[in-house]
Amino acid sequence: MTETQRNVILLGAPGAGKGTQAERIAAGYAVPHISTGEMLRAAVAEGTEMGLAAQKFMEAGALVPDDVVIGVVRERLARADAQRGFLLDGFPRTIEQAERLDVMLADGGRGVTQVILIDVPEDELVERLAGRRMCKGCGKGYHVVFDPPQKEGLCDVCGAELYQRSDDNEATVRKRLEVYRAQTEPLVGYYEGHGVLRTAQGGGKMPDEVFAQVEQLLEGE
Numbered sequence: 535m536t537e538t539q540r541n542v543i544l545l546g547a548p549g550a551g552k553g554t555q556a557e558r559i560a561a562g563y564a565v566p567h568i569s570t571g572e573m574l575r576a577a578v579a580e581g582t583e584m585g586l587a588a589q590k591f592m593e594a595g596a597l598v599p600d601d602v603v604i605g606v607v608r609e610r611l612a613r614a615d616a617q618r619g620f621l622l623d624g625f626p627r628t629i630e631q632a633e634r635l636d637v638m639l640a641d642g643g644r645g646v647t648q649v650i651l652i653d654v655p656e657d658e659l660v661e662r663l664a665g666r667r668m669c670k671g672c673g674k675g676y677h678v679v680f681d682p683p684q685k686e687g688l689c690d691v692c693g694a695e696l697y698q699r700s701d702d703n704e705a706t707v708r709k710r711l712e713v714y715r716a717q718t719e720p721l722v723g724y725y726e727g728h729g730v731l732r733t734a735q736g737g738g739k740m741p742d743e744v745f746a747q748v749e750q751l752l753e754g755e
Contacts, residue, residue, distance in 0.1 A: 539618055539619045539647065540565060540619040540621075540647050540648060540752060541565055541609065541620055541639070541644060541645065541646050541647045541648075542559065542565070542619070542620070542621045542622070542647065542649070543589060543618055543621075543622045543625075543646055543648075543649045543650070543725070544556055544559070544621060544622065544649075544650055544652070545649060545650065545651045545652070545718070545722065545725075546652035546653070546654070546720060546736070547656075547660065547711055547714045547715075547718075547719075548663060548707070548710050548711065549653065549654065549658075549660075549662040549663040550652040550653075550654045550659065550712060551656050551736055551741060552623055552735055553623070553653055553736075554741045555650075555652060555741070555744060555745060555748055556569070556621055556623045557610070558741075558745045558748075559621050559650075559745075559748065559752070560621055562657040562749070563619065563621075563679060564599075564618070564726060565616075565618065565619040565620050565621050566613075566615050566616055566617070566621065567621050567623060568610055568611075568619055568620055568622050568623065568625075568693050569623040569624045569625075570603070570623075570624035570625045570627075570630060571624065572607055573607065573610050573625075574588050574592065574598060574603070576610075576629040577606045577609065577610075578592065578752070582606075583609075583731055583754070584602055584605035584606045584608075584611055585606065585609075586608055587602045587605070587621055588603075588714045589607060598629060599629065600628075600634070603625070603631070604634050604635070604638065606633070607622075607625060607635065607638070608638055611638075611639075611642075612642075612736060619647075620621050626721065627717055627718050627721075627722075628717055628718070628720075629687070629720055629721065629724055631651075631723055632724055632725070633670055634719055637730070646725070647733065648727070648730055648731055648732060648733060648751070648752060649721075649730050649731045649732065650733075650748055650751055650752070651722060651726040651731060652734050652736040652744065652748075653733050653734065653736060653737070654736040654737045655737045655754045656667075656711060658737050659707070659711060660704060660707050660708060660711070660737070661679065661705040663702055663710075664681070664698075664703060664704045664707050665677045665678040665704055666698070666700075666702050667683075667696040667697065667698055667701070668690035668696065668697055668699060669688070669691070669692065669694050669695075669696055670692075670694045670695050670696070671689060671692040671693070671694025671695075672691050672692045672694065672696055674691050674692075675698060676688075676689075683696065685727055692698075698731065712743060732748040733742070733751075734748050734751060
């Protein structure tokens with residue numbers, strides 16, 4: 535792996551496996567993995583100017599406005615560990631956010647170098663998300679297809695009953711995917727137009743196979 539600066543954005547629908555790949559990219563390329571939720575929570579905990587602004591909306595159960603989110607991103611990307619590169623996960627979510635991120639980075643003499651899309655067919659996304667189960671006792675996660683318990687409906691660790699989270703039922707999953715298609719998928723065309731989009735095929739593949747593709751894309755192969 536080279537020392538080239540990588541300012542990377544990870545795109546993909548819910549269930550595409552972005553979290554798993556983000557951890558591997560961050561470790562392999564020594565760049566901070568910056569996810570929107572963690573970034574907001576950290577800013578609130580640290581009492582930064584933008585964190586305090588975000589806290590008001592989060593405590594009220596409201597969406598944090600773009601101006602505040604952009605401010606939190608600016609604070610985070612100004613830190614020393616992000617100067618050699620960064621990995622953004624969950625931001626930007628809209629074209630407007632992407633445009634504002636471009637301006638922010640350009641002001642600092644930087645820019646997005648690569649956008650990695652993890653592409654998975656919708657039916658497989660639904661199968662992945664709707665098949666998840668959680669233990670009521672210890673919280674261990676399972677999947678009815680990919681990682682089933684030894685005894686159906688019961689946790690291998692503590693024997694407690696397994697359940698499906700309300701946001702993992704098929705109807706809710708399809709609604710989440712509809713929102714992604716409407717709000718975030720247009721970013722694919724946006725970054726394609728900027729010449730920085732690269733696609734890793736995630737359908738029917740194990741995480742190691744997907745990461746092998748991601749590495750090739752990041753190395754420009």
